[in-house]
Each structure stands twice: as structure tokens, then as C-alpha cells.
Amino acid sequence: MSTEKSRAVLVALANQQQLIEKTKEYLDELAFLADTAGIETVHRFIQRLERPDNRFYLGKGKFEDLSAYVKSFAIEIVIFDDDLTPSQIRNIEKELNCKIYDRSLLILDIFLQRAKTAQARTQVELARYQYLLPRLTRMWTHLERQRGGTGTRGGAGEKEIETDKRIIRDQITLLKEKLIKIDKQSITQRKSRSSTVRVAIVGYTNVGKSTIMNLLSKSDVFAENKLFATVDSTVRKVVINNIPFLLTDTVGFIRKLPHTLVESFKSTLDEVREADILLHVVDISHPSFEEHIQVVNTTLTEINAADKPTILIFNKIDLYHPDNANDLRNSYLRGGSEQKTVFISAAKRGNIDELKAILGDEVAKKHYTLYPNSLQ
Numbered sequence: 001m002s003t004e005k006s007r008a009v010l011v012a013l014a015n016q017q018q019l020i021e022k023t024k025e026y027l028d029e030l031a032f033l034a035d036t037a038g039i040e041t042v043h044r045f046i047q048r049l050e051r052p053d054n055r056f057y058l059g060k061g062k063f064e065d066l067s068a069y070v071k072s073f074a075i076e077i078v079i080f081d082d083d084l085t086p087s088q089i090r091n092i093e094k095e096l097n098c099k100i101y102d103r104s105l106l107i108l109d110i111f112l113q114r115a116k117t118a119q120a121r122t123q124v125e126l127a128r129y130q131y132l133l134p135r136l137t138r139m140w141t142h143l144e145r146q147r148g149g150t151g152t153r154g155g156a157g158e159k160e161i162e163t164d165k166r167i168i169r170d171q172i173t174l175l176k177e178k179l180i181k182i183d184k185q186s187i188t189q190r191k192s193r194s195s196t197v198r199v200a201i202v203g204y205t206n207v208g209k210s211t212i213m214n215l216l217s218k219s220d221v222f223a224e225n226k227l228f229a230t231v232d233s234t235v236r237k238v239v240i241n242n243i244p245f246l247l248t249d250t251v252g253f254i255r256k257l258p259h260t261l262v263e264s265f266k267s268t269l270d271e272v273r274e275a276d277i278l279l280h281v282v283d284i285s286h287p288s289f290e291e292h293i294q295v296v297n298t299t300l301t302e303i304n305a306a307d308k309p310t311i312l313i314f315n316k317i318d319l320y321h322p323d324n325a326n327d328l329r330n331s332y333l334r335g336g337s338e339q340k341t342v343f344i345s346a347a348k349r350g351n352i353d354e355l356k357a358i359l360g361d362e363v364a365k366k367h368y369t370l371y372p373n374s375l376q
Contacts, residue, residue: 005040008077008101009069011058013049020046025288029255030081030103032206037110039077043069055091057084063095070096079106083256086135104131104258111261119182126175127260129168136164197245197366199238199359200272202300203281204292205252208315211346212281213249216356235271240360243367248275253299255291262302269303276366278310279359284343285319309366311340311358318345 010030014023023046031041047062056063057080070078077099084092084102093100101109108128115121201209217236234249248271262269272278280296282289293312300306340358344351 005038006076006099007042007073008034008039008079009043009045009066009075010034010041010079010081011045011066012081013047013052013057015048015050020048026081026255030079030106033103033106033110034079037106037113039079041079042073042075045069052082052088054085055088056095057082057088057092067095070098077101079103083258084135089135103256104260105135107254107258108261119179122175122179122182124261126172126179127258127263129172129175130260131258133165133168133172136161136168195370197243197277197363197370198248198271198275199245199277199279199363200248200250200275201279201281202250202272202296203252203313204283204296205254207252207281207283207286207292208346209252209281210249212279212313212315212344212355213247215346215349215352216359217247240356240363243360243364245363245367248272253296255295257299262299269305272300273303273305275305275308277359277362278305278308279313280310280339281313281315283316284314285316289314309362311342311355311362313355314341314343315346317343318348318350 010027012023012027012030014020024044027044027046031044034041045058045062045066047058049059053059053063058066066078069075075098078092078096079101081103083104084100089100089102105128108124108131111124112121112128115124201213203209213234213236217238236247238245238247250269250272278300280293282293286292297306340362342351342355342358344355346352
């Protein structure tokens with residue numbers, strides 16, 4: 001994407017079970033995603049509709065309103081909060097004559113921008129190509145064509161779209177082979193760390209995971225107020241009460257995380273699967289923090305990592321002002337969960353000592369299980 005921000009409108013549906021206010025909140029998140037991708041949001045369209053229209057996602061009248069707005073204000077991008085079918089993308093692009101993003105493609109593009117290591121870039125590129133393959137259209141401009149003089153087959157009459165599809169299939173094959181080699185290296189690295197207690201930080205995107213990583217490890221992991229500031233997993237050695245352990249900062253989860261991304265990030269998510277302890281970070285100042293907890297828990301269940309000892313860290317407590325904080329604390333302590341709970345402010349360094357004490361106790365339990373003879 002260029003340094004000059006493209007202008008976009010956002011589009012979402014609200015069914016009978018979903019309040020318009022909740023849909024607006026989801027569009028706030030979509031706008032944050034767009035900003036992270038370098039796209040400026042200038043308008044929003046919301047329609048109450050039980051299910052997306054098969055042709056244009058929106059109903060006929062609302063789509064005509066969208067079309068009129070896009071053409072009147074020369075809008076470059078339209079972003080939908082749901083995933084679109086290949087036929088919907090073709091129909092919408094043909095009518096609007098502009099770039100079309102659905103939620104998954106936007107997230108994939110952000111991941112591609114943010115990925116720094118060879119492993120992360122390979123994982124994201126594979127996920128993106130797999131997502132694009134059935135959705136290529138004549139007007140698609142997200143994909144950089146990789147043609148050479150001898151790289152194409154067929155005569156001049158071959159459709160460009162078919163050529164692009166063949167190129168993508170070849171790229172998918174190459175990326176899968178590359179990822180297999182990288183995964184083997186990652187497995188070897190993790191095996192070499194198997195004798196040390198491993199702790200993984202998980203949570204919804206932009207809840208402060210990297211800031212907490214920096215506080216606990218005294219490192220300089222990149223952190224900013226953007227969605228998916230961290231895509232690559234980062235491992236640091238930490239010592240609490242003279243017991244060493246490995247702390248991993250992982251990619252943030254989000255509502256409707258693209259399935260192809262979860263599949264491609266298998267190696268990165270193995271850091272979570274193979275961890276001994278999870279630190280589940282929650283932005284308690286966010287109005288939907290309980291929904292965020294559920295999204296993370298659901299994702300952990302999907303990757304078979306939901307049964308691990310977990311410390312629930314409510315971050316940004318300095319920005320949250322409940323009527324009775326004790327009620328909130330007790331509501332989670334009374335839930336029958338074995339999760340430890342701590343309330344902190346990573347930005348203000350508030351209550352970090354309590355977090356370290358709880359984490360130190362959990363690490364010690366696991367450490368002495370691995371090395372019972374070291375218990376004095």
C-alpha cells in the first residue's frame with residue numbers, strides 16, 4: 001500500500017440477534033484494522049439484514065446507495081466486515097469499479113506488512129495465496145504479477161486470470177515446501193528448549209502483550225497502539241526467584257481470524273500448544289473485553305491449548321473505572337476456574353510485582369515437577 005492513505009468506506013450487516021450498537025462497535029474495530037493497514041475510513045454503511053445477499057452482500061436498495069456514494073466521492077476501497085464469496089467479489093467489483101477488501105483479506109494484508117522473519121512472511125504469504133486463489137477477478141490488483149518472458153504457457157488467447165491462478169498454485173506449492181523446512185528447524189529449536197519451563201503470552205490483539213513481555217523480560221520487543229503490532233513470535237529468557245524460564249510473545253487473536261492464517265501459522269501457534277503456562281492478557285478497559293476473552297478461549301480450544309494452567313491478566317486497569325472493582329474480580333474468581341487472576345497496568349507499571357509473584361509461583365511448581373531433586 002502507498003504511503004498516502006487510500007480512502008475507504010466500511011460495510012456491515014446486523015441480523016435480528018445483533019444490536020446495531022454491537023455492529024457499530026465491530027465497525028470501529030474494522031476501522032482500526034483499516035488504519036493499521038494505512039487506509040483512511042471516510043464513511044460507513046450498515047444494513048439490518050438476516051443474511052447476506054447472494055449477489056451483492058447488501059440488499060438492492062442499500063447497495064445502490066453504496067454504489068452512488070462510491071462513484072460520487074471517487075472512493076478507492078470498500079471494506080466488508082464479513083468474508084465475501086468469489087461470486088460476490090466479482091459482482092461487487094464489476095458494479096463499483098474499485099478495490100474490494102473483505103475482513104480476512106484486510107487482516108492478511110496487515111500480517112504481510114508486519115511479518116519480519118522469513119518464517120512469518122512465508123506463513124502469511126501462503127495463507128494469502130490460499131485465500132486469493134478462488135477469489136481472483138479480472139480487476140484484482142492486490143496480487144503482484146510475477147510473470148517473465150518464459151514463465152507463462154499457452155497462447156495469447158489465454159485469459160490473464162487463468163495465468164494468475166497457475167502462478168498462484170505454483171507459489172503455494174513452493175511456499176509449502178519452504179514452510180516444511182522452516183517448521184523442521186522450529187521443532188528442533190523447541191526440542192532444545194524442552195528442559196526449561198515455557199510460558200506463552202496470549203490474548204486478543206492490541207491488549208498490551210508486548211508491553212508486558214518487555215516488563216517481564218526487560219527486553220525491547222516492538223509494541224505500539226496498533227492491531228497486530230506483533231506477528232512474529234519472540235522468545236526471551238526470564239528469571240524470577242532464581243528460577244529461569246522461557247517467555248514467548250505470540251501473535252494476537254481477533255474475531256473472525258482467517259482460517260487459512262491459523263493453518264499457516266501452525267508452527268508459531270505450536271509455541272502456545274507446547275507451553276507449560278499461559279498468560280492470557282485482557283484489555284479490561286475495552287467495552288467488549290468479555291467477548292475478547294471468549295474469542296481467545298475459542299481459538300485456544302481450536303488449537304488444542306485450552307487445558308493449560310493459565311493466569312488471567314486484566315491489563316489497562318488505569319483506564320477502567322467500574323462501580324465496584326471487587327465485584328468484577330469476584331465474578332471471575334467465583335466462576336469455578338482454576339485460573340489465577342491479577343489486575344495490572346502495564347503502561348503505568350501498576351501491580352507488576354503481584355503479577356511476578358503469581359507467575360513465579362506457577363513457574364516454580366512446574367520447575368520442581370521437572371527437577372524434583374532441586375527442591376531444597
